[in-house]
Amino acid sequence: MGADTVLSIGNSQLHQVVEVRIPNTIDYFTQDEALIEANRCWLAPHFLDENNGFDLVFRSFIFEADGRVVLVDPCTGNGKPHPIPFFDNLDVPFIELLGETGFRPEDVDFVVCTHLHHDHCGWNTELRDGKWVPTFPNARYIMQRSEYLRWGPEADKHPEFALNVGVFEQSVRPVVEAGLADLVDGAHRLTPDLGVEPAPGHTLGHQLLRLVSGDAEALFCGDCFHHPIQLVDPMIPFGDAEDQTLVEEMRRKLAARAADTGALLIPAHLPEPCGVRAWREGAKISFAAAAPDFR
Numbered sequence: 075m076g077a078d079t080v081l082s083i084g085n086s087q088l089h090q091v092v093e094v095r096i097p098n099t100i101d102y103f104t105q106d107e108a109l110i111e112a113n114r115c116w117l118a119p120h121f122l123d124e125n126n127g128f129d130l131v132f133r134s135f136i137f138e139a140d141g142r143v144v145l146v147d148p149c150t151g152n153g154k155p156h157p158i159p160f161f162d163n164l165d166v167p168f169i170e171l172l173g174e175t176g177f178r179p180e181d182v183d184f185v186v187c188t189h190l191h192h193d194h195c196g197w198n199t200e201l202r203d204g205k206w207v208p209t210f211p212n213a214r215y216i217m218q219r220s221e222y223l224r225w226g227p228e229a230d231k232h233p234e235f236a237l238n239v240g241v242f243e244q245s246v247r248p249v250v251e252a253g254l255a256d257l258v259d260g261a262h263r264l265t266p267d268l269g270v271e272p273a274p275g276h277t278l279g280h281q282l283l284r285l286v287s288g289d290a291e292a293l294f295c296g297d298c299f300h301h302p303i304q305l306v307d308p309m310i311p312f313g314d315a316e317d318q319t320l321v322e323e324m325r326r327k328l329a330a331r332a333a334d335t336g337a338l339l340i341p342a343h344l345p346e347p348c349g350v351r352a353w354r355e356g357a358k359i360s361f362a363a364a365a366p367d368f369r
């Protein structure tokens with residue numbers, strides 16, 4: 075656990091609050107040795123260690139833009155039951171760690187949930203006097219309406235997803251009932267420098283958050299990919315995409331967009347430095363880990 079500054083994006087300092095780190099290995103994603111070796115030069119050391127390992131990091135990002143405080147993907151939360159022991163009934167000093175980044179819950183103006191899986195909306199709420207109440211009382215919680223419907227009012231139209239049972243009731247419904255949720259349809263601007271856009275595939279209503287600061291740009295792209303090897307081969311699956319074809323298409327689009335615009339890709343769970351940049355070399359797109367001072 076820890077709270078620290080991970081990147082500069084233009085004028086914004088990006089901090090993270092880490093809830094859980096889960097060691098993983100690349101062979102969980104692919105056993106293609108040739109592919110791994112061909113990309114080791116840029117994956118190592120940040121995204122691949124000498125034992126082919128890396129951590130899946132469960133964290134929230136927090137930063138200021140246009141004078142507003144933004145928190146992206148509020149993790150799993152404390153005291154919530156979960157079938158995976160790593161996430162079950164957590165007791166993490168998340169709010170204290172948030173404080174180390176210089177922010178208090180009441181400072182947060184926007185909470186952006188890229189989607190409504192347990193690890194992206196859990197700290198939406200905390201338990202007080204036996205009731206789940208909003209953790210960030212002054213924030214607008216930004217969610218895609220289609221994602222809200224999929225997990226809430228229209229959940230029975232979709233297959234049950236065992237890893238998300240109970241999440242809507244504990245982590246989503248209370249902020250909607252408190253009048254703090256903005257359910258948006260597609261692209262939506264939050265401030266001149268900040269906006270959300272649909273990025274479907276991992277879930278049907280998945281969105282990304284775009285930050286433009288100075289001449290730097292970052293795309294907080296949630297679970298569009300979980301390891302950068304999936305940018306090289308977008309067909310490498312990870313567990314539980316709701317629409318595998320859409321998520322593959324999303325990865326291709328993100329790689330091309332990053333290469334063409336210089337935008338930094340910041341998915342939810344990458345180890346530090348958290349971001350990937352891309353550029354074109356002839357017909358090929360090349361990738362590298364973000365430099366800490368990305369400008």
Ligand SMILES: [Zn+2]
Nearest residue numbers: 191193297342
């Ligand atoms: Zn996730």
